[in-house]
Amino acid sequence: MTEALTPQAWQAIWLTLKLALITSLLLMVVATPLAWVLSNWQHKTKPFVLSILALPLVLPPTVLGFYLLVAFSPQSTLGGAWVSITGHPLAFSFEGLVLGSLIYSLPFALQPLYSGFTQLDRRYLEVAQTLGLTSFQRFFKVVLPLCKAPAIVAFGLSFAHTVGEFGVVLMIGGNIPGETQVLSIALYEQVEALQYQDAHALSLCLLIFSFLLLTGLYRFSGKGALGWNLASR
Amino acid sequence: MEFSVSLEDRIKLDTHLNSNAKLIGITGPSGAGKSSLLRALAGFERNAQVTVNWHLPQANISEPKIGLVFQQPMLFPHLTVKGNLALAQQYASANAASYAQVIKGCEITHLLDKPIQALSGGEGQRVAIARALLNGPNVLLLDESLSALDIGLRHRVLAFITQLTMQLPMKCIWVSHDLQDLARYSDVMLIIEDQGLSYAGAAQDALYYLNNNSSQEHVFGVLQGCVIFPKELDRHSAPISGVPPHLPDDNNDVGVQEGVGVQESVGVQTGDGTASGLLDGYLCVDVLGHTLYAEAARGGDAVVPPANGDAIKLVITANEVSIDTATNTAATTMSIVNALPCTISEIKRDGLMGNASTSALVLLDVTPKESGKQSQILYARVSQLSLTRLNLRKGMRVVARFKMLRV
Known part of the structure; x- marks a missing residue:
């Protein structure tokens, strides 16, 4: 197995896993409170806000990647601020990839959490309220434990989705081995270079990995926590 | 005790009840607004306009703690029975009854280590009531929370709650469809129909109203009396003095103290071990000076058996x-x-x-x-x-x- 993959492919695998792990962990921190706020929020502009957050689901990744590339350039506010703080540009860096992946995979973390929160019987919270728990205590002691399944699904989906990222990375990350060359890009390069045997090995790894992850998620969620459309991409 | 609740299209009422009432029974057809009333009183309805003066026996309770138990127990499924009770205790007020007493009174000792999913409907309801009681509410709202209990257990739990309302600064407002239960365990009753109040007053008068205004199949009366000492029985004399079978007058401020006085006198009498109102398992009850005989049902372990002078209702x-x-x-x-x-x-x-x-x-x-x-x-x-x-x-x-x- 070790011989079947080139050292460069291994590097791409580790980089991809690192990116996916960091992205999904950060997404959980961002998406959990966001989904909770959204599930409790009623306003006529809500469909508008939900659409913006779901845009990465339907937008071609290259479109998203292009806008991100523009935003990451040192001439833009975001890119300029990044350069002045860290000393190097955001585009074509690992940090840039993390930021891009966060936006790209956000709906995949948000959706399961949002539906989990909206389906939660509010009477659990009302009971907790009468028992004297503050809204923070209710969230951490009641809401989160009761929504463990959607949270794990959200983590798994954003991880899997980040592993499968291609278009956005191509636009904002380029192809720097060890820095921005993720699995899908490495595979693309191998095919371009007609290294079909290497490409086969890498593809098979990715296929098995994705299959196992999804099987695990479906087995875990059992009854319908993945009820929304997985095949949106 | 006054409260006025207004929630658009769901419930609108304004009532004044005897402030000494500890147990307030509510009945009425489904969809009449009973649950909405309890939800509004619990503060769950943001659009509801609620004004309440609970007249709790202790004046120092500025913000009374209100507990609500739904018909569905709503126990937290990620915790065990014990875990649910522990959470309630963690945030409890000083008003809570003791753990041992509540576990015994709700008869859930054998359920403590069970996961929530393993509980039957009636077991869940008892745990939910125990959870609410351990939290030490000043006002306990029960929304058909005893509906899945068999009649014997229901009476024991109701007797236990009644006893707690005597011991603690706690009132209980409970919704039920069982009129005999309501008549027996309520001091005052509200009848809610068509999103409004159709009757409010003493439980026995509510019964009169219901017997006259609905096609009740099983008409029944409620007699109020007090348990009397067997020795008094032999002499066929008047009951022991000082125990009013009726609630003290609302306008009479000493009413509360009177109630306490009754409890104390009972305590003294039970101290010598001879004051139980039971005679070979029979209970002698004085109703308007007449002696009636009743068979005492077995109460739960946590329920003190009726003692001399205890007010009692006969259905x-x-x-x-x-x-x-x-x-x-x-x-x-x-x-x-x-x-x-x-x-x-x-x-x-x-x-x-x-x-x-x-x-x-x-x-x-x-x-x-x-x-x-x-x-x-x-x-x-x-x-x-x-x-x-x-x-x-x-x-x-x-x-x-x-x-x-x-x-």
């Missing part, structure tokens, strides 16, 4: 009562032990059961032994045949007889 269905035109209550030639002198106040020939031609409902005013006491109402269902044979009519003095009751 007597109309079918249990027969009418005797011989007015000697001391007759010992028949097996029916209870006899109450009454005056017929009304005869409803058309009845309420639908079979109008064969039976009639007779309303009886129980005559107090000593004058000056307010009479109480009893119902008797008699056949049309008896009605004609005995020539029963309004204003006639008769004796109502009924067998030993279970309390």
Whole structure:
């Protein structure tokens, strides 16, 4: 197995896993409170806000990647601020990839959490309220434990989705081995270079990995926590 | 106790109740707004306008803690029974009853280590009530929270809650469809129909209202009395003094203290071990100076057995009562032990059961032994045949007889 993959492919695998792990962990921190706020929020502009957050689901990744590339350039506010703080540009860096992946995979973390929160019987919270728990205590002691399944699904989906990222990375990350060359890009390069045997090995790894992850998620969620459309991409 | 609740299209009421009432029963058809009322009182309805003065016995309670138990237990499934109780205890007020007492009173000792998913409906409801009690509410709202309990268990839990309302600064507002339960365990009752209040007042009067205004099949009366000391029985004398079978007058501020006084006197008497109102398992109850006999149902471990002087309610269905035109209550030639002198106040020939031609409902005013006491109402269902044979009519003095009751 070790011989079947080139050292460069291994590097791409580790980089991809690192990116996916960091992205999904950060997404959980961002998406959990966001989904909770959204599930409790009623306003006529809500469909508008939900659409913006779901845009990465339907937008071609290259479109998203292009806008991100523009935003990451040192001439833009975001890119300029990044350069002045860290000393190097955001585009074509690992940090840039993390930021891009966060936006790209956000709906995949948000959706399961949002539906989990909206389906939660509010009477659990009302009971907790009468028992004297503050809204923070209710969230951490009641809401989160009761929504463990959607949270794990959200983590798994954003991880899997980040592993499968291609278009956005191509636009904002380029192809720097060890820095921005993720699995899908490495595979693309191998095919371009007609290294079909290497490409086969890498593809098979990715296929098995994705299959196992999804099987695990479906087995875990059992009854319908993945009820929304997985095949949106 | 006053409260006024207004929630658009769901409930609108404004009422003033006896401030000494500890247990407030609510009934009414489904969808009438009972749950909305409790939800509004609990503060869950943001659009509701609620003004309440609970008149809690302790003046220092500025913000009363309100507990609500739904019909569905809503126990947190990620915790065990113990975990649910522990969470309630963690945020409990100083008002909470002791853990041991609540576990015993709700009869959940054997459930403590079970996961929530393994509980039956009735077990879940008991755990939910225990969770609410351990949190130490000043006002406990029960929204059909005992509906899945069998009758014996329901009575034991209700007796336990009644006992807690005596011990703690706690009131209980409970919704139920079981009128006999409500009559027995409520001090005042509200009847809610069509998103509004159709009746509010003493439980026995609510019954009168219900018996007259609905097609109730099982009409029953409630007699209020107090448990008397067996020694008093031998002498056939008046009951021990000082125990009002009725709630103290609302306008009378010493009412609360009076209630406390009763409890204390009971405590002293139970101290010598002879003051229990039980005589060979029978309970002697004084109603308006007359002695009635009842069979004491076994209470739960946590429920103190009835003691001398305890106020008690007897539920007597109309079918249990027969009418005797011989007015000697001391007759010992028949097996029916209870006899109450009454005056017929009304005869409803058309009845309420639908079979109008064969039976009639007779309303009886129980005559107090000593004058000056307010009479109480009893119902008797008699056949049309008896009605004609005995020539029963309004204003006639008769004796109502009924067998030993279970309390």
